[in-house]
Amino acid sequence: MTFWLLLTVNSVTFGGLLFLLSAGFSLIFGLMRIPNLTHGSMFMVGAYLGSTFLGGALGFTLDFWAAAIISALEVAVLGALMERLLLRRLAGQQLAQVLVTLGVSFMVADLCLMGWGGDPISVSTPAGLGGFVRVGLAVFPLYRMAVIGIAVVFAIALWLMLERTRLGAMIRAGVDDPQMARVVGIRVSRLFTIVFGLGAGLAGFAGMIGAPILSVYPGLDQDMLPLALVVVILGGTGSLLGSFLGSIVVGFIYNFGQALLPELAYFVLFLPMVLVLVLRPQGLFGGRLL
């Protein structure tokens, strides 16, 4: 019984982390129609930067949450720069854009190795969240519960942003029909930069939020990117609700797969992605944005 309870709690928390990672990925995919293969790198850079701020790289040690926000902002700027300087030159050539993101992910991985070395960095849990609460047989690790809370808050905030703001309306228009959006006077190119920066920032934030659980190590990017891909393919590109549901589903598959089918853990993780792509390319939860 403890087994099922512990793994269920863990699946939901991992799903929350995956949502933070893949929401931005999904927005970018929906709007620009490309899988951003640097998304895992952004996650890793966010975690590395955040862990460095925690260690006092700015001359003073930052609070965990402040470090997470600052590193997210920095990664957002990096993402926006990448869109402006590289992807913009290849506007309209989706394949070339994908290849560029692939090349950049090589470069980022090696830059991180240069900057932080190959030794994994463990990030301590923020103050006050180190323990756990026991309710009957179930154990709820505090920090992991906080991750779920953060994911829900972000889901609501993103939903409000998309639904209630002008920017959100423009993004929705761009996802639905970029040509038409341009015709009605939306500066789609600027929108691309904003969304790319936003998506990268979310990934960077997720990286720091995930760091106390996963630690930060070379190859973290390659571990997380395929997970984001699975989530977005299952959920449908550009769909916020799809990302959320997809994240929870993948959280469960990932955790229970490792525990119950260790030999086939990755098979059961990626097979749904293949099946969805082959049989239902719009995603399990429809192709709409919300």
Add this chain to the structure above:
Amino acid sequence: MTGRRIAIVVAIIGLVIVPYVITEVYYVNIASQILLYAIFALGLNVLVGYAGLVSLGHAGLFGVASYAVAYLLAAGFGHAVAIPAAIGIGLLATAVFAALALRASGISFIMITLALGEIIWGLAYRWISVTHGDNGINVTTRPAPFGLPLSSARGFYDATLIIFLLAVASSAIFVRSPLGAALCGTRDQPRRMNALGFHVWMIRFMAFMFSGLLTSISGILFVYYNEFISPQALALTASAEGLLMVISGGAGTLLGPVVGAALVVIVKNVVSGLRFTVLSPMGFADLVKFVLNGLFQHWNFLLGAIFVAIVVFMPEGLVPGSVRLARAAWRTANRSKSARPAAAAPPAPVAEQKR
């Protein structure tokens, strides 16, 4: 086209005498690696270059054949059984890949192949009872066809060279065949090809199978070269490196993937071992050397940067790109000779390759 024939003969002679010119075992081995990766890149190029389908899962196919041959050898079968069986298993996996991935094209094709590649990698990594996971599988012998042992670096190079030449020749024949022409048609105008009565799916399927054949062969050579196989050889990075070879050299050309394979292998192995001596009170030259040392050591960064630069500035790849630049330079030189220096040379015809 006699000039072309002469070039081909010269190239073959050059490749044959490589182990006599470079006698050091280490560099002969590097040359073998270049050839075996060139076979891999040629296989991937059939899809990327001629069919316009970008696969990010080819390392998975490569791995199926690798693991098949390693598993069979470890189980006690001889080379004569293991090699054909591994090719067969590789082709079977290719057929499954193709049947699933060819439901889509463009970005979706990339995603499906990526997921399939990850599945194969995941099995290699975690299906311990068959693959031994991280421990990998050791292969202790290389075959000795016709009594010629491949255990020495030179013997292995010669065998790889023969297979490489066969791979190039068969690729050339494939590309020039009606099937190859039809394949290019499906790349550029799939709908029109369909309307003209071509079976687009079947053409692509055949191309995929040919690609899978070359990939499987390179996978088997890889196992014999390393005498070892482990999941790292199947990772997403390996697929990406294959793509890097094809795109950087020039997709849709025969020479391009070979040049790309050489570029990647050399950057990875040779350049990463170069080291300038830096004196401790640094002068400017020492600073430059210091930076170069850093770049050499970080070949992954270097490869990524080369890749990005090629995609952005020379999208057709190094081989066609340099040919274009050379032609443009030649034309400019000729124009300026013909007593019209004021007239600027027209911009070089940029290859409009909408991939």
Add this chain to the structure above:
Amino acid sequence: MSRRVSRRTLLTGTAAGAAVALTRFPAPAVAQAVPFKLGLLTVKTGPLAAGGILMEQGVLTYLKEKNYTLGGRKVDFISADTGGNPAGAKTKAQELVERDGVDVILGPLAAFELYAISEYVIEKKMPTLSLAAADNLTQRTPNPYLLRASATSSQATQPLGHYAATELKLKRVVTISEDFAFGHEQMGGFQASFQKDGGCVVNKLWPPLVTPDYTPYIAQIVACDAVCQGFAGSNPLRFMKQYATAGLKYPVIAGEAGADDFLLKSFGEEALGLVSAAPYTLDLESDANHRFVDGMLKNYDAIPGQYAALLYCNCQVLDAGLQTVGGDARDREKLMAALKLVTLTDTPRGPIKFDHLNNVIGTIYIRRVVKEGAKYGLKLWNKTIHTYENVSQFWTWPEKEFLAHPVYSRDYPPLTKC
């Protein structure tokens, strides 16, 4: 990614004119005039990197102490990063042997790496002084060019099994370790000796080397009275932390790498009470150990554990063996024969000698993590609570009986009802 640390060029700058230190000049046949080329296969990337970096520091600490001289020869030291995987180890071994022309290889770190290069080392007749603990290479399939001054994977966990059953009075244990050769052999050794002394291993869990979150495995730890973990590199840190946050209270015991002294600075309260068995302990009060630890602190400000200490020992063995052959490393058989005969008493881990299969016989220390008596500014300390002297790779079994059973693996000894 091999890095040349050439002391001559670094310190004196004699090679001012030579712009490129090309590494592939064929070595002249004069033995004494050219430096002795020492290659190290280590890991600087991935979960094992923390240990790999300390390995290099251990070697350099010895070289600095001896003024970069081994057996009367100047030493040219070349370090290569295998990335902590077998394929990388193979590539880097080829680089060291074929391109750099090294005389001796130190390393690699991990057992699965050593298994991958073993055939190659024999083919090239390359003396290899390993840290890695691939049991079978000094057991059923001995490699004549391998000398192991560290320990086999099971050399420390066999005494641990004995201690757990007889002193800690444990009955039912769940083992958890990385799913690669080192983990398999460690846990196999533990299971064999623990069950021989009346204990019972009730489940064996194998997360892969790179496992971001151990919770899916921790959730399967039930119905036992202790957990035996065999993690390596920096993995023990994450395992212990996630184990504690999952609310589990069973006591934990560990193999040689699972509570390595270098981890003490990063462990938190969750590690208190952790009992481990290791061939080296920071706690050992001897001149040799003080000299070694002081060197590590002075050179690298690093508190060492067994990764650095065992490489330091390897250098001591190499130094002594080279003395015997007068610094001439060209005759590899002669060098190997000399190395096998080395016995030392002044190593950081205590006295060592070798058995006829080239594996070390030495002391195994049982330690417990406590707060009292911590030195070097640490908050936690591995306090020695028991020592087993002259432990061989066969533990208390007669050699013949030991070698008659298969090598310890994922499936041997099998899980039995007990």
